[in-house]
Amino acid sequence: MIKIENIKKSFGDKEILKGISGVFERGKPNLIIGSSGTGKSVLLKCIVGLIAPDEGHIHYDEHELTNANRDTKTEIRRQIGMLFQGGALFDSKTVEQNVMFPLDVLTKMPKGEKLDRVNSALERVGLAGQNQKMPSEISGGMQKRVGIARAIVNDSNYLFCDEPNSGLDPQTSILIDDLILELTEESNITTVVVTHDMNSVMGIGEKIMFLYKGKKLWEGNKNNIMDSNVKEFDDFVFANKVMRKLKKG
Numbered sequence: 001m002i003k004i005e006n007i008k009k010s011f012g013d014k015e016i017l018k019g020i021s022g023v024f025e026r027g028k029p030n031l032i033i034g035s036s037g038t039g040k041s042v043l044l045k046c047i048v049g050l051i052a053p054d055e056g057h058i059h060y061d062e063h064e065l066t067n068a069n070r071d072t073k074t075e076i077r078r079q080i081g082m083l084f085q086g087g088a089l090f091d092s093k094t095v096e097q098n099v100m101f102p103l104d105v106l107t108k109m110p111k112g113e114k115l116d117r118v119n120s121a122l123e124r125v126g127l128a129g130q131n132q133k134m135p136s137e138i139s140g141g142m143q144k145r146v147g148i149a150r151a152i153v154n155d156s157n158y159l160f161c162d163e164p165n166s167g168l169d170p171q172t173s174i175l176i177d178d179l180i181l182e183l184t185e186e187s188n189i190t191t192v193v194v195t196h197d198m199n200s201v202m203g204i205g206e207k208i209m210f211l212y213k214g215k216k217l218w219e220g221n222k223n224n225i226m227d228s229n230v231k232e233f234d235d236f237v238f239a240n241k242v243m244r245k246l247k248k249g
């Protein structure tokens with residue numbers, strides 16, 4: 001479980017996050033949604049420690065990140081897996097080298113153990129035996145899977161995905177969402193997904209936080225989306241034609 005309290009962040013005189021609080025639960029995908037430029041990625045970067053918030057607290061289960069000493073911060077970081085927007089694989093490295101990267105950087109594991117971990121992660125994302133392929137030789141969907149394998153190779157307790165479906169067709173997007181859901185439930189990890197894909201919201205939105213201009217305006221799940229009476233949230237959700245039809249019945 002991750003709990004955030006009153007997170008604020010400005011760049012210069014531009015206030016991007018205006019005091020966001022909430023809980024991301026273990027064992028289910030927690031979605032952060034909202035329009036472009038509303039602060040989703042900045043919030044994600046604050047949570048994982050890539051950006052220091054100006055105010056607020058971030059709790060990773062029993063640990064508090066914001067005031068933690070170096071050892072605790074390192075311990076928390078070791079438990080974090082991140083799927084970056086666009087996949088962000090190293091083009092010059094093989095699939096195996098890409099997935100092994102966090103183990104090379106964060107651990108002193110013997111090579112054989114690292115390889116076992118890599119093979120097990122590749123198997124979990126359905127890419128067993130693809131070790132020697134280069135990123136350019138595999139499809140966009142497979143590249144995302146490699147990114148996910150890299151994010152879970154360290155047995156992460158916390159998985160963060162920034163726009164996991166960007167650049168993918170709707171069918172492949174659903175497969176990636178299903179994979180994220182399956183890994184989250186099977187390993188009982190805390191997963192946070194930033195997205196503006198309504199298909200993901202309706203597919204895996206077990207817990208949803210809606211951001212609007214740096215504030216949390218709505219919270220719920222895919223089953224109570226229709227009951228919202230927050231105008232900005234409705235405008236976001238029902239901008240999608242299919243959703244509008246559903247609302248009209």
Ligand SMILES: Nc1ncnc2c1ncn2[C@@H]1O[C@H](COP(=O)(O)OP(=O)(O)OP(=O)(O)O)[C@@H](O)[C@H]1O
Binds near residue numbers: 042
């Ligand atoms: N390092 C930075 N310095 C200054 N401004 C920044 C920085 N990072 C983000 N911003 C600004 O913060 C605002 C929110 O950006 P953010 O990337 O969080 O939006 P988003 O909701 O993730 O959008 P999208 O869905 O398009 O990715 C934007 O106006 C952006 O220009």
